[in-house]
Amino acid sequence: MKHILLSAALLAATALTPAWAGQAPEAADTPDVAISHKDRVYAAEQFSNTVSVVDPVDNKTLGVIKLGDPSPGNFSPLYKGQVLVHGMGFSPDHKTLAVVSIGSNSVTFIDTATNAVKHVTYVGRSPHEAFFTPDGKEVWVTVRGENYIAVLDGQTYEEKSRITVPAGPGMQIFSPDGKYGYICSSFNPETDVVTVADHQIVARVKQDSPFCPNIAATPDGNQVWFTLKDVGKTEVFNAKPPFNLLTSIDTGPITNHVNIVHNANGTFAYVTIGGLNQVKVFKTSDFSQVATIPVGQLPHGIWPSGDGTRVYVGLENADAFAAIDTLTNKVIATIPIGQAPQAVVYVPNAVPEGDGLQNLTPLGLAGQSTHLALAPGGKAAGTAPTSVSLFDQGLVQVLQASATGLEPKHPYVLALSSRADGGGKLEPLASFMTNPAGAAIVNAIGPIRQVVQDDRKAERRYLVIAAGTAAEAGKPVQVQVQ
Template sequence: MSGTVIQAPALRGAQQISANDRVYTADQDSNTVSVINPATNKVLGTIALGKPRLDPSADVLGAMYDGEIDVHGLGFSRDGKWLDVIDVTTNAIHIIDTATNKVVRTMYVGRAPHEGFFSPDGTRLWVAVRGQDYISVLDWRAGKEVDRIHTEDGPSKVVFSTDGKLAYVNHLRASRLDMIDVASRRIIKRLPIPEQAGGSSDEAISPDGRDIWLGMPVNGRTTAVVNAQTFRVEAVMNTGPRTNHPNFVTVGGVDYAYMTVGGLDETLVYRRSKTGAPPTLVKTIHNHGHGPHGIWPSPDNTRIYVALQNSDAVDVIDTHTNSVIKTLPIGQSPMALVYVARNTPATSTQNLGRQGLGMRTENLPLRVSGSSGEGTALIRALPGINEVTIGATGLPPNQMFTAYASDGTRTTALMTMMSNEFGRIDEGLSYSYFFANHYTSVILKPGTPPGEHEPGPAMPMA
């Protein structure tokens, strides 16, 4: 393939899937980027940016650790030559050469950056610093910040209009969508988002430039659809708990939006409206794993890829049948996922390793005792320890619960946590030797173990 590539999401007529292309995931537990060849659906390896979570050989939580923690966000340049990677906890931004898998630049910004994207001309990187209230504009080649665009509290992501003249910023802790003039870097409009939608963690703009869809993980109920031409909210929909990332596909002349719903292990498919009417749900895809999170299509609109946060895998979906045709094991706790089209050959495994691959995971049904509710417990092997992640819905709101590991005869308290105002526990974490102790189930009970102090309220996860 030669000439200019068209990046997804794309209108009809873009180039087909190529062996030059790559699918990437940001793996938060293994602190890696997984690299996939979409032409063969082969996992080529991982790019390690730090040691795995709680690695005993690295003292990851110690004061002398100098690696990265919580690899989370991804973006890319429009020419497909550069990938940016965001580390939420260590505030790092990495630039990776997609031809060689090599990190060519690392920069640091303010507290808890979430997502970043290259400007349309590729000269600047715009990073949403979600722990604060600004967009950091970076001259990535020089490795320095050149501007700050102050926004509402908790900016989550930046997407650019198809013509590159406008940028849109959503917010986790503010019900606003900011429109920014790219040339002047000034906010020119602020759109109120209905309060019932809540804060937004992710957003995507359709390839025709008409729609901006916002994923709302906090209240577990809604997705907002914004008309980018009129800058008005056209729909607020109930999509499910932990609604995560949206993206777009056109099949047979029909425009669709896909939305991952982490709490239901589903990817929803909507027919987009051209008249301002609410979108129509046409398909519910049951993912082949748990916690669907990041999502991105191929430029030719034939495939869409879904990161499965709680199964350490990627689902490959055929968009003509809306069925999962392949599930690929990748690094641990994948969050963002992007498809990057490239027009030159890429080295296959240069600068790649195996960190985070082939680690054991099990998802167990949560046994809720003494209360309403249901959920799952993810058991993930880490170096030297196991991570137990609790997710539950249908609980009484704002109530303490304790999770216990059991082998049928012994019961051991793992952690105490509080359900949120919606009766959910999104991501309760504890660490133990679950597999080595031959535990077989996880039980969730109201209250705290005797002699323990009650914890504070749950924080929203995104």
């Protein structure tokens, strides 16, 4: 009888304890979870305002969870949906997604088994990422447009407190043991280390630049890796006191996200380099680079499978996932998803029973876009330095250019020309300033596809990048590739 009571008590305790499993963001001693039809890969898609849902066994898109409408419908003052779906995290029991929408200042909580929205929490201006603490009791949301972390209750999803940090917190991740939260900044050159138990800042780590969009902790609890998008670097610091910087790596223009993979070959950091259309792979043991993987246009979010045999990369300017075999570091599949994928997560055992197809809709308009390239003289020798996507919104498109190969910290204008060589009078679309790596993400909106692909020669326009400003544009330095 005593043995039965003890077994019952152990079962009850197990049921109440969050069951972390798989790889990121787990501890090193957590058992791997083999890829199965119960797993799901998710992408937060900024211009279609959707979440794509993929079965990793078949590398098949099952559908999208629609959180909002395309432009210009979402400009209305009576609009109720979400705008700029961007960040993503998931709960320790793998039952809940937390999806951040920057434009509507919200965190949407989604049931992974049914794809149903179960709660929406509105926070401060321009939140960026949201992650559950390892014990599942809290959800920390970086409110990048302000100067704090919104701490939500992990069960009710209501805000219960705030952690004041330097303005512009970009993202946070936790040590695998749940002791520390690491919060990098997008506006200040500082990453803060905060104790989870009492929300106190216990260390400040200097960033080489102010713009950190992404951060990851190694499963052994020894290192924290973060990216610096403006200067094209990835830095690593000690995850434990004294939290000293370990290395700074020049990774390339528009360095986006980083994540950690452990497989039969060891432990590696995978970094997406948007301006090079590559993923670079580094050993965590000595920080040496071991692979460069071409993946497609503007790689952004990245997350490993539950057994570390794959990583999935969101291709922002290709509306696709690239699935990489981590033992060969080769792309094994390219999967169509929604528009401009940002954050990505892989959730093992997200759908423990059933087919998990409820509340999904087909890709439809979310899967429609036009892809162009710009290069000096309009001729791409190998890879064009600037990729352009025109994300279809119905009557108009959202244009996004991943511009590289330009002078650092210089003003430029994206414009239309009536000539294929880019000459003549220019019609400006957007002015921009390049970052210290000579790169920039440039956006515009309008019926642009209709004019850059017009069959009538007299009406057709060509995309160009010219030095200067909209008021005083110089000679084009990059022209649409024909």
